[in-house]
Amino acid sequence: MSVQETETEVILTHPDNKATTVKILKYGATVYSWTLAGQEQLWLSTAAHMDGSKPVRGGIPLVFPVFGKNETDELLSKLPQHGLARNSTWEFLGQTKSNPPTIQFGLNKNIANPEMTKLWSEEFNLILTIELGADFLKTAIEIENPSTSKDLKFNWLFHTYLRIPDIEDTMISNLVGMKVHDKLLQEAFIDKHPVIQFHQETDVVYEKVTEERVVQVVRQGHPLHTVKRDNLPDVVVWNPWTEKSGNMADFEPKSGFKEMVCIEPGYVTDFVTLQPGKKWNASQILSKDKLKYQAIQ
Known part of the structure; x- marks a missing residue:
């Protein structure tokens, strides 16, 4: 079977390759593992809370x-940092497509x-819709305002x-010429560097x-990862480096910053209304x- 559900998680396996999988915790609807032909593509802290007591450090938390x-x-x-989606247990809504295997999770007030x-x-x-392709992973969100009288104001981000x-x-490429806000320097400027390189803590939008x-x-x-976005105009790039990772209790091993980089598509500079x-x-x-994957289908 391409979809397996347990009390705490859902696992998708691609029908053409049993070593291509995605694993999603119901708590936070957090993708915590995605393997392509047996090779893990996501970073997960060895101290991540997987029991629903805290948001998961690693994978794809939802903001x-x-x-x-x-x-x-x-x-x-x-609200606490990054809101409530990653702190809530989502409802598994079931499978919507068999190949590529596609499932949905739901959350409401x-x-x-x-x-x-x-x-x-x-x-x-x-x-939240999760689609496991033979060589890609798609995560899609639909947000509805069910109110009859009041606007809904929010940010969204795939962390x-x-x-x-x-x-x-x-290195991170294809962002040259874009306006960037450096959260550490508290400055905004046009990035003229052809690529982003990492020699210290980085936290930019x-x-x-x-x-x-x-x-x-x-x-x-050689490309390691590509990230294609639809209706997510902002891109956060983050690596905690040594001091920041050392101060996070759920970030392990402390040298783990060497083996991860966050590329976070979102709508965060402004609010969606x-x-x-x-x-x-x-x-x-x-x-x-x-x-x-030049176009999202």
Whole structure:
């Protein structure tokens, strides 16, 4: 069977290759493993909480309705960093397609983490669709505002931890010429570097990146990962380096920063404002071939 469900997780196996799999925790609807022909593509901390006690460190945590810690919006400022989606147990809605195997998870106010919905009581319906291709992984989100009278204001982000061999040999391409906000320097500027390289902690947000730009993780001239986005104009690039990773209790091994880089497609520079009864859709495709997935189907 291509879909297996347990009490805590769902596992997809591609029908053409049993070594191509994706594993999703129901807590947070977090993809924590994606293998292509037996090769793991995502980074997961060895100290990640997999029991539903805390959000997972690694994989693809889901960020909603706020990115980071909001200090200005009266409602959203009450929520913890990155909101409530990664802190809630999602409902497994079942399989929608057999090849490529595709499944869906759902979350709304009624089943979300009650500690969070006490802080942020807005109405929302989320449907996450996960599609496991023979050589790609697609994660898509649909957000509906079920209210009849009130706008829904939110951020969305796929906090994707990609596995790499060595951060110091790794570069990120195709973001030159974009406006970038450096969260560490608290400065915004146009990035004129042809590639992003890593020699220290990096926490930057590229703004309004056109969908035609396929963000690529490259090592020694060879693509390791490509990230294609639909309706996600911002790209966060993050690596905690030594001091930051050393201060995070759930980041293990402490040298793990050498084997990961976060490329995070999102809508975070501004808020999406969704009118009553309306829906908003966005997605990412992760693959190794930048040419094959120029368009999200």
